[in-house]
Amino acid sequence: MTRRAVFARDDWTCQYCGSRSDLTVDHVIPRSKGGSSEWENIVACCSTCNRRKADRLPHQARMFPRHSPRPPHPSVFIQVACPRIPDSWQAWLPQAA
């Protein structure tokens, strides 16, 4: 898993405030609290929200991701590997989730 793929899945948007700048990744359940590094526990997050949430659980910080994180659609990996998808490929790709 790469940060870029997480950002692409989350549409380059902070999953807490909607900001599109200064993005990093956040463990929804902090690793110090037993959270995993799986897709389901990582969201795109701006550094401001990351600092605000710090090492707390979502209900402690009262910060919940806008979308429940999940493994990304396979096309995310194609977008990450190839930012501009040739038009001729479109017919072969499933519709974006």
Ligand SMILES: [Zn+2]
């Ligand atoms: Zn934010």
